[in-house]
Amino acid sequence: MQRNQDIIQRIKSELRKGIRQGLYTEGDPVPSELELAAKHGVGRALTRQALRDLESEGLLLRSRGRRSTVAPRAHWTRQPLQCTGAGIMAVAVPTYQSLYCRRILDGFNAEIGRAGYQAITYTISFDEPSETRFLAHVGNLGVSGLALWVQHESVQSAAMLEELLDRGMPLVLLDHRMEGVETDYVGTDNVLLGRMLTRSLLDRGHTRIGFLHDTYRLTSTRERAEGYRDALAGAGLAQMPEIEGAFLQDTPEMESVLAAIMARRDKPTAFYCSHDTLAVAVAGHLARLGYTIPGDIELATSDDDEFARQHGLPMMLATQPGLETGRQAAEMLLARMTNPDAPFERRLLTPEGGVVAYNL
Template sequence: MATIYDVARRAGVSASTVSRVLNGKQTVDAQLADRVRAAATELEYRPNALARSLRRSQTHLWAVLVSDINNPFFTALVRGVEDVAQQARYSVVLCNSDESPAKEADYIAAILAEQMAGVIVSPTNQPGHLARLVSAGVPIVAIDRRAEEVEVDTVTVDNTSAAELATAHLLDEGFTRVACITGPRDVSTAEERLEGYRRALRAAGRKPDPRLVRHADFRERGGYAAMGELLDHTPRPDAVFATNNLLTVGALECLVDRGLRVPADVGVFGFDDVPCATLIRPPLSTITQPTYEIGRTAADLLLRRVEDPDRPPSVTVLPTELHVRASSLRSRTPTSAG
């Protein structure tokens, strides 16, 4: 069965343009509209009946579908969503995909069945998942990660620049073999932060060494295993940039278990503030994201999308803060890694 995205590809337009044409909006150029209608006829596309039902429904539920509820990054973010939702008289249902495309698909089916008014999602980017929601007319805002196959409102941070600054700091401190532990290859945040790491190396006149890069799941066990692999191979790193908070915690645990000191043996810089980052010894250098503001901004965008379904999708990029602490300062020699 053809989808709205099949029609968009055939007509050479965006999915939102297809939606406007097939819903009788008069804001599309006549020639483009003719192409859309012709493509829909050729593909025998039929608009999802659920989309019309959703437009008529009076549901006041939003789903917030996060990739890992155990990650503290999402705690303040969800609070930001809820504060805006409550003011607008919406209730929030929290869903945890657990980085599982299968769980994400189940939640999307439930969202459609319950005719929820909107979705804020940290996507797994499994092909077709978010397209089901868009095709059904469900307002969507992506957070933390870009949605690869659909055009939706997105709230993120400048991952590449932040990672470049963190890596450049380690190089400026005199570390010469800076490693990077990043997330899965199909996740935009992982790739953007890896690119920032590489940019800093190139700017310092150094060729990125693939032997100093590890991909892992965005969890403690992934950081632990990746750090162990880096320590077991040559060249062994003298510093590591970990691209999320749980990866950082896992890497630190591995360094402690190996009896290595931070930063005397290995400097550490993390992405996302780790709970009690200033209480860890030595205190942990981190890039801090405005998690609460990400949630509020996403909720504001969702309200606007509900009110104006046909407006062009937007991308909001919020600033980060670099917090340099002892874990990345080579001039200090703490006695333990944590």
């Protein structure tokens, strides 16, 4: 991985020298990604990054489908933000408002601090285009490694992650994997989490248990669905797709999906909700439909942000190990820096303290 960084620096140094010595003048095209790749015997990901870095220094102008050209000299004084990569890592989660996210950050920062590192911390909610731009930005900072909660499992984000890996950046994914991207990962064993919470409802005598989740289709959601179905099968129950539902909370879709499920003659007596924010929204809407929690319907969910407790809502709860997720992510980044060619590692953590019946 360090070799990749050395190659990028060599390509940039060669082009930078040519520009400053007048070999390439303002408006002239410089060698293309393909030409540079052939010359140096490397893949296009490395030559593309070298050209992007020179663009950020103000030396090149780039546009899709055209060769990079030398920028006007007045642009050359503009310098990109750089970090002292030898002592700085980056960590990115969707929000600081989430207790679970804060625990991840606390565990991460404590562990890298013990190793003499500091972190640039990002707590930003992205749409798909902004996540791709962020990954390009953080790749240019010069940090020693990145711990990342991927928010959109898009083709564009996957391509940017592959590019970071090709360039040799140590990368650990937090909370959930990304399909098709091979890198280090640490998070809750989501199949186990789904199985545990569904079994807790089965143990309370429920046989009509629905599964409700959001529409983001993250691997964590798919794995929790797998655990849910495993638990039903283990109890000798058939799958019940008619009482499963996908929607974003507090939307017309949520209202229509829940109304349709609860209008069934064989309506569920319990729901497993994929996360606690959704569970609280479901509880509120069921109450508006005239159902009591837990009298008519019981709920189970992960207790990521203690929302059920804050609202005094009775539920079956399991807690994800946020602090340990952050700590192990830092540990994995440090190990990857020491041994960049080691096989990628996937760590699945057990929910903390089993399943708890809150207010039931």
